Amino acid sequence: MTKRENVxxxxxxxxxxxxxxxxxxxxxCAEQGEIRWGKHFTEELANECLTIPDAWWILRTGRIYDxxxxxxxxxxxxxxxxxxxxxxxxLIVVFSFKSVDKAFxxxxxxxxxxxxxxx
Numbered sequence: 602m603t604k605r606e607n608v609x610x611x612x613x614x615x616x617x618x619x620x621x622x623x624x625x626x627x628x629x630c631a632e633q634g635e636i637r638w639g640k641h642f643t644e645e646l647a648n649e650c651l652t653i654p655d656a657w658w659i660l661r662t663g664r665i666y667d668x669x670x671x672x673x674x675x676x677x678x679x680x681x682x683x684x685x686x687x688x689x690x691x692l693i694v695v696f697s698f699k700s701v702d703k704a705f706x707x708x709x710x711x712x713x714x715x716x717x718x719x720x
Contacts, residue, residue, distance in 0.1 A: 634702030
């Protein structure tokens with residue numbers, strides 16, 4: 602790829618960020634950097650009857666339990682941060698890093714089996 606073809610394209614990180622570092626980095630993005638989301642993320646928020654503050658709660662308080670997966674199309678590493686939102690739903694927010702101070706929220710979904718009080 603020539604320099605001209607590369608203009609405007611975001612670089613992909615060769616190696617995934619370690620899990621604890623990824624948690625710190627996404628929190629940094631939420632507090633001092635930039636968080637963006639697309640149409641799919643917004644649609645899934647609505648499907649789950651959630652709001653942006655619910656997702657923000659997970660970004661600020663959640664944990665990453667599983668190793669990231671590389672996206673086949675973009676080559677970016679996708680992370681899943683998980684936790685309970687204030688009403689008790691267990692949420693998973695899938696995101697990728699665009700740079701050290703920018704994250705992109707890909708999707709969000711709840712896991713009923715992990716809901717507070719679920720049997």
